Amino acid sequence: MSDRIPVLLPYPFEGPFDYAVPLGAVAPPPGTLVQVPLGRREVLGIVWSRGQDSGPWPAELTTAGARPVSHNRLRPISAVIDAPPMPDDLRRFVDWLAAYTLTPPGLVMAMAMRTNAITPPPPLAGWALAEPWPETTRLTAQRARVREALAAGPLTTRGLAEAAGVGDGVIRGMGQAGLLRAVDLSTPAFTAPDPDHPGPVLSSEQRAAADELRAVRGFGVTLLEGVTGSGKTEVYFEAIAEALRQGRQALVLLPEIALSAQWLERFRQRFGVAPTVWHSDLGSRRRRIAWRAVADGSARVVVGARSALFLPFGELGLIVVDEEHETAFKQEEGVTYHARDMAVVRARLADIPIVLASATPSLETRANVEAGRYRHLRLARRHGGATLPEVAAIDMRAHPPERGAFLSPVLVDAVREHLGRGEQALLFLNRRGYAPLTLCRTCGHRIECPNCTAWLVEHRARARLACHHCGYSAPIPELCPSCGAAHSLTPIGPGVERITDEAAALFPQARRLVMASDTLVGPDAAARAAGAIAAREVDLVIGTQIVAKGWHFPHLTLVGVVDADLGLSGGDLRAAERTVQLLHQVAGRAGRAEAPGRVLLQSWMPEHPATVALVAGDLDGFMAREAAQRRPGHWPPYGRLAALIVSADAATDADAAARRLGQTAPKGDGIEVLGPAPAPLALLRGRHRRRLLLRTRRDIAVQPILRAWLAEAAIRGAARVDIDVDPVSFL
Numbered sequence: 001m002s003d004r005i006p007v008l009l010p011y012p013f014e015g016p017f018d019y020a021v022p023l024g025a026v027a028p029p030p031g032t033l034v035q036v037p038l039g040r041r042e043v044l045g046i047v048w049s050r051g052q053d054s055g056p057w058p059a060e061l062t063t064a065g066a067r068p069v070s071h072n073r074l075r076p077i078s079a080v081i082d083a084p085p086m087p088d089d090l091r092r093f094v095d096w097l098a099a100y101t102l103t104p105p106g107l108v109m110a111m112a113m114r115t116n117a118i119t120p121p122p123p124l125a126g127w128a129l130a131e132p133w134p135e136t137t138r139l140t141a142q143r144a145r146v147r148e149a150l151a152a153g154p155l156t157t158r159g160l161a162e163a164a165g166v167g168d169g170v171i172r173g174m175g176q177a178g179l180l181r182a183v184d185l186s187t188p189a190f191t192a193p194d195p196d197h198p199g200p201v202l203s204s205e206q207r208a209a210a211d212e213l214r215a216v217r218g219f220g221v222t223l224l225e226g227v228t229g230s231g232k233t234e235v236y237f238e239a240i241a242e243a244l245r246q247g248r249q250a251l252v253l254l255p256e257i258a259l260s261a262q263w264l265e266r267f268r269q270r271f272g273v274a275p276t277v278w279h280s281d282l283g284s285r286r287r288r289i290a291w292r293a294v295a296d297g298s299a300r301v302v303v304g305a306r307s308a309l310f311l312p313f314g315e316l317g318l319i320v321v322d323e324e325h326e327t328a329f330k331q332e333e334g335v336t337y338h339a340r341d342m343a344v345v346r347a348r349l350a351d352i353p354i355v356l357a358s359a360t361p362s363l364e365t366r367a368n369v370e371a372g373r374y375r376h377l378r379l380a381r382r383h384g385g386a387t388l389p390e391v392a393a394i395d396m397r398a399h400p401p402e403r404g405a406f407l408s409p410v411l412v413d414a415v416r417e418h419l420g421r422g423e424q425a426l427l428f429l430n431r432r433g434y435a436p437l438t439l440c441r442t443c444g445h446r447i448e449c450p451n452c453t454a455w456l457v458e459h460r461a462r463a464r465l466a467c468h469h470c471g472y473s474a475p476i477p478e479l480c481p482s483c484g485a486a487h488s489l490t491p492i493g494p495g496v497e498r499i500t501d502e503a504a505a506l507f508p509q510a511r512r513l514v515m516a517s518d519t520l521v522g523p524d525a526a527a528r529a530a531g532a533i534a535a536r537e538v539d540l541v542i543g544t545q546i547v548a549k550g551w552h553f554p555h556l557t558l559v560g561v562v563d564a565d566l567g568l569s570g571g572d573l574r575a576a577e578r579t580v581q582l583l584h585q586v587a588g589r590a591g592r593a594e595a596p597g598r599v600l601l602q603s604w605m606p607e608h609p610a611t612v613a614l615v616a617g618d619l620d621g622f623m624a625r626e627a628a629q630r631r632p633g634h635w636p637p638y639g640r641l642a643a644l645i646v647s648a649d650a651a652t653d654a655d656a657a658a659r660r661l662g663q664t665a666p667k668g669d670g671i672e673v674l675g676p677a678p679a680p681l682a683l684l685r686g687r688h689r690r691r692l693l694l695r696t697r698r699d700i701a702v703q704p705i706l707r708a709w710l711a712e713a714a715i716r717g718a719a720r721v722d723i724d725v726d727p728v729s730f731l
């Protein structure tokens with residue numbers, strides 16, 4: 001009967017459930033939000049469809065549906081909800097992602113449904129920047145902060161006062177001066193970005209790349225590779241402008257939206273208004289407004305974190321993934337998916353172009369270029385005649401730091417020299433806190449997390465030891481917890497906090513700023529820090545990986561990498577690749593304007609190929625060697641990989657389940673199972689973890705194999721198996 005319709009519910013069922021259309025009613029079309037009975041409850045769901053295009057994947061991977069229910073037991077749909085329907089290509093994307101990641105489709109759909117967006121928000125008074133913004137106006141520091149705070153979109157008076165750190169009077173004053181306009185925040189106040197707003201004039205190299213990007217019609221992936229500071233953003237802005245002229249929407253994915261203040265400002269300069277921002281920390285009101293504006297088409301350009309992939313675009317015409325190599329695009333919790341890869345899928349399902357931008361493209365993307373699947377555009381020069389920084393290694397064996405210190409005299413001299421010239425310097429160490437390990441000098445005890453296989457990290461400013469995996473923290477003990485010795489606990493190794501102390505002693509005159517995710521909490525703090533550096537209110541920046549993120553600081557000329565070896569060891573497949581990418585990105589912060597930049601890498605093993613490649617600026621050569629290492633063993637991207645993480649409260653349960661998976665492991669030509677073995681984090685948040693890896697040849701899909709395997713192993717009870725297709729982290 002045709003009035004039996006599938007409804008997908010936001011729960012971990014295998015597929016949609018069937019419901020009946022009430023007598024005399026018209027069957028709601030696929031995508032409609034409906035309310036249906038489930039057991040004794042009423043729940044919301046979305047009318048789904050069956051037998052959809054499964055892309056290159058076997059049909060059994062699609063959500064074929066739940067067990068059939070005989071027609072006389074079908075329960076009717078309770079109500080049709082008046083809300084924007086879920087577009088067809090988004091529903092197909094949900095199915096595709098669910099099948100690829102082996103996730104129940106309802107859980108993927110839940111990310112797209114956003115039930116909190118269903119009812120329109122009540123009216124609310126707020127402020128937005130005047131448009132057009134009078135560029136000539138000179139602002140007081142307070143007013144400048146207000147402007148910055150509004151760069152991402154309108155705020156209430158209270159929200160604005162908090163974000164900018166000003167009193168209400170400053171805001172009212174700006175309103176009276178015509179710098180701010182009053183808006184109703186309950187209705188989407190999105191002004192369409194103007195593709196023909198006068199933006200920067202592109203160089204001929206940039207222009208050529210932009211022209212090629214603009215010419216792409218229909219599905220097509222382009223890698224936009226450009227050296228750091230080459231103006232990749234300005235180039236893909238032209239592709240966005242083209243999409244806008246075609247009457248389409250555009251989506252830009254950034255790895256960390258909280259660190260994108262400069263990006264937002266540049267968007268505003270190019271298009272005259274701010275884009276619509278989307279990320280998981282948006283307040284519920286902003287989230288609701290943004291979601292509805294995307295659905296009704298008033299939001300034309302969305303910039304967001306990976307979850308923006310699930311927004312209900314009706315007219316999506318372009319996707320850009322900036323810093324495509326970033327591992328932050330991989331969601332590790334809940335539904336595990338790689339937003340870059342899934343963005344390509346979404347673009348294919350919508351038949352639109354997608355741009356992947358990076359100065360350090362991933363091996364995955366490079367392999368796709370080589371295989372002819374992706375186009376490749378290159379920007380070889382920095383914008384405005386700036387040159388690439390000169391990179392050198394400091395051999396720490398020859399130039400060791402003083403006892404108890406971590407900065408080599410060579411680096412110290414360089415910092416002094418650059419600061420002396422009135423330029424800025426950056427000390428980079430990708431480690432938060434004061435010291436990564438606390439050791440007892442009497443008994444050798446190392447203080448570990450009670451819940452994880454990990455050392456506790458000392459955070460001296462907070463006087464605590466903390467676990468960076470589970471969040472456990474405790475005061476720094478007076479006595480060794482193992483032998484009871486007093487004055488025996490010693491911090492081993494540096495974190496940024498310790499480097500900051502060392503720098504304070506060495507360069508007491510320098511105005512210092514620490515940039516780490518736990519010292520700069522939230523987008524406003526990061527934006528203020530970036531503003532302070534750009535305004536030369538800071539001489540020396542000490543930071544973790546957040547300083548590597550696309551910042552443009554024209555007066556920064558020296559980058560000192562405190563530990564270039566960090567990250568190179570360890571069994572991770574991509575350890576070397578990731579380290580080279582990160583350090584190259586950090587190095588790329590130096591010398592982006594007139595004054596030339598210099599990068600010094602402190603290393604105890606400067607002969608390591610990663611360090612050699614960084615010094616030589618030979619990323620291509622390094623990646624070619626990585627490729628040569630991975631190809632023979634069918635490691636990604638030359639083969640497929642899935643991780644199975646078995647976890648249980650009791651080690652014996654985890655072992656039993658892991659053994660069972662080992663016994664039932666699939667066999668066959670081009671199929672290999674590694675493990676079971678204890679996961680590197682054998683204990684995480686109190687759960688014992690074991691790991692197996694399934695590796696197949698590239699032409700063999702892992703999903704059907706995994707399904708059959710899990711069905712046969714039938715792990716139940718105390719142990720849980722989490723599947724991670726295309727794992728990025730090997731912890």
Ligand SMILES: Nc1ncnc2c1ncn2[C@@H]1O[C@H](COP(=O)(O)OP(=O)(O)OP(=O)(O)O)[C@@H](O)[C@H]1O
Binds near residue numbers: 551
């Ligand atoms: N044609 C142009 N006219 C004016 N300014 C430009 C132009 N192209 C680039 N810029 C400026 O140069 C700086 C570097 O550009 P951008 O940040 O896009 O480089 P990038 O390639 O993304 O670098 P990275 O990979 O290091 O993030 C920015 O401040 C940008 O506004």
Ligand SMILES: [Zn+2]
Binds near residue numbers: 449450685
């Ligand atoms: Zn822990």
